[in-house]
Amino acid sequence: MPTDFTIIIKGVQSSCIHCKLATAVKLSEHAIRVLWLGKTIYERDNMNQEKVIVIDFGGQYNQLVARRVRECNVYCEIYSYKTPLEQIKAMNPKGIILTGGPNSCYEEGSPTCTKELFELGVPVLGLCYGAQLMQHVLGGKVEKAPVREYGKTETFVDKSSALFGDVSEKTIVWMSHFDYISQVAPGFKIIAHTADCPVAAAECKEKNLYAIQFHPEVLHTQEGTKMLHNFVRGVCGCAGTWKMDAFVENTIKEIREKVGDGKVLLALSGGVDSSVAAGLLSRAIGKQLTCVFVDHGLLRKNEGDEVEGVFGPNGQFDLNFIRVNAQERYYSKLAGVTEPEAKRKIIGEEFIRVFEEEAKKIGAVDFLAQGTIYPDVVESGLGGESAVIKSHHNVGGLPDFVDFKEIIEPLRNLFKDEVRKAGLELGIPENLVFRQPFPGPGLGIRIIGEVTADKVRIVQDADFIYREEVDKAVAEYKKANGEAPAWMPNQYFAALTNMRSVGVMGDERTYDYAVALRAVNTIDFMTAESAEIPFAVLQTVMSRIINEVRGVNRVFYDLTSKPPGTIEFE
Numbered sequence: 001m002p003t004d005f006t007i008i009i010k011g012v013q014s015s016c017i018h019c020k021l022a023t024a025v026k027l028s029e030h031a032i033r034v035l036w037l038g039k040t041i042y043e044r045d046n047m048n049q050e051k052v053i054v055i056d057f058g059g060q061y062n063q064l065v066a067r068r069v070r071e072c073n074v075y076c077e078i079y080s081y082k083t084p085l086e087q088i089k090a091m092n093p094k095g096i097i098l099t100g101g102p103n104s105c106y107e108e109g110s111p112t113c114t115k116e117l118f119e120l121g122v123p124v125l126g127l128c129y130g131a132q133l134m135q136h137v138l139g140g141k142v143e144k145a146p147v148r149e150y151g152k153t154e155t156f157v158d159k160s161s162a163l164f165g166d167v168s169e170k171t172i173v174w175m176s177h178f179d180y181i182s183q184v185a186p187g188f189k190i191i192a193h194t195a196d197c198p199v200a201a202a203e204c205k206e207k208n209l210y211a212i213q214f215h216p217e218v219l220h221t222q223e224g225t226k227m228l229h230n231f232v233r234g235v236c237g238c239a240g241t242w243k244m245d246a247f248v249e250n251t252i253k254e255i256r257e258k259v260g261d262g263k264v265l266l267a268l269s270g271g272v273d274s275s276v277a278a279g280l281l282s283r284a285i286g287k288q289l290t291c292v293f294v295d296h297g298l299l300r301k302n303e304g305d306e307v308e309g310v311f312g313p314n315g316q317f318d319l320n321f322i323r324v325n326a327q328e329r330y331y332s333k334l335a336g337v338t339e340p341e342a343k344r345k346i347i348g349e350e351f352i353r354v355f356e357e358e359a360k361k362i363g364a365v366d367f368l369a370q371g372t373i374y375p376d377v378v379e380s381g382l383g384g385e386s387a388v389i390k391s392h393h394n395v396g397g398l399p400d401f402v403d404f405k406e407i408i409e410p411l412r413n414l415f416k417d418e419v420r421k422a423g424l425e426l427g428i429p430e431n432l433v434f435r436q437p438f439p440g441p442g443l444g445i446r447i448i449g450e451v452t453a454d455k456v457r458i459v460q461d462a463d464f465i466y467r468e469e470v471d472k473a474v475a476e477y478k479k480a481n482g483e484a485p486a487w488m489p490n491q492y493f494a495a496l497t498n499m500r501s502v503g504v505m506g507d508e509r510t511y512d513y514a515v516a517l518r519a520v521n522t523i524d525f526m527t528a529e530s531a532e533i534p535f536a537v538l539q540t541v542m543s544r545i546i547n548e549v550r551g552v553n554r555v556f557y558d559l560t561s562k563p564p565g566t567i568e569f570e
Helices: 037-044 062-071 085-090 115-119 129-137 224-235 244-259 272-288 303-311 327-334 340-362 374-379 416-425 453-481 535-548
Strands: 005-009 030-035 051-056 075-080 095-098 124-127 141-157 170-183 189-193 201-204 209-212 264-267 289-295 320-325 367-369 406-408 491-505 508-521 552-557
Touching: 051 062, 062 075, 062 224, 062 374, 085 115, 095 129, 095 224, 115 129, 124 129, 129 141, 129 170, 129 201, 129 209, 209 224, 244 272, 244 406, 244 416, 264 272, 264 340, 272 289, 272 303, 272 416, 289 303, 289 340, 303 320, 320 340, 327 340, 327 453, 453 491, 453 508, 453 535, 491 552, 508 535, 535 552
Parallel strands: 030 406, 051 075, 051 095, 095 124, 124 209, 264 289, 264 367, 289 320, 367 406, 508 552
Antiparallel strands: 005 030, 141 170, 141 189, 189 201, 201 209, 491 508
């Protein structure tokens, strides 16, 4: 069994991510021994588990690089460029990938690496900044480009290279760089170029070193997946043993070994992460697991019943399920509150209080389980070099109101798409596994102004109609064309504005609310564009909402991108 480690928390503001509830919980000084269960399996077996390391230089696509590697069925983790070389060697990686970054590698103080990294006998692939740094460190020349390249760019590749054997000789890639490699390092050969970039890629075949100026990890690079697959499975010689069926099987075994006859408590939000964690734990230990589901009355239509249908007494999992119907309690706390952040804090704090009350009824447990996933870890600054995006208290610790010995985090090493695959392996229904992203405070922040039971009803009904019609249109398109439409949004929902206006329905004057429809296309949810849903679909949605949802006489469509807006509507 691996060695546990201790984290000390001293009164910080944090977020309850496994329940997806933004909160402002004051954590007391508290020492927690954390069992990193997903890590345990693959660190214990890691001498047997092939691994590729992503070294992060502050690139915005660091998580995307790791995800693409895992799509090749190869396990991958992200580490900062500051990670000691000896630590990297000890991991025994099959390959190393250097990410992009915002700096110029030739400037003093820029993130760098030692020449020894390229002398480990391990294949190395540099992407964008990583490519420039490789050339700079090994004796090439990098300087300011006479012509900046940004966006989709026609690129000519040398198909004799191991990276490009099955790639079209003329292909489209995604460029984003101010600097360029003006002279390759000794021993390197140019294997790709564009009209404005003489070194779009270079290789030193003898040492398995590859430098790519563009970003193969983004979907805009049409054959980028092939290139990464060629590196990981071809150059690195990885067999592709990282698969969800094996992960599920091994994790269940590890949970059984760790928990023994102990008791486990899990806060079940009904979201993908907590649901898959519940499924894993249930398969491992059955009735030794207690799940507390707090229904705050701010879920989507029928969602609370759907969660209970899967995990409740009549569901498919063997566990103790407690549903707390706290709708009226939440509505009372939110009465008169209009400021979005204030609503978030109230909803988060109230969840803690409700969960605390239920935990006290249960008494002491041996383990507290969490649905922490790998992006939570990276965003919290514990993986890679990117700035802390948001804090996650289930990464750094938990409040001390629950009497427990250790924390179990079976999903800590998984990306969201891998969590979904694990959910399918466990037999969790697809509608829950592929549930859209949903904010912790739920519909409380999709209602502008004060939250009331009647407003919740309006937004639940409008949102249900909107999602139903979009899903129907997507299904019809897929049936007719064999693929999803280009306009298919990554996230779509209805929100209730605080605007009331005059309308006419049935020859009578109305003075009712306006509903806003939001739909976006995004790759990483960091930026987003408004989805171009067909007008006919929007017309159908508008007609149904106005005719079927009492209290609404106008429907708007939000065209705002992110930035300047956010994906949510609050």
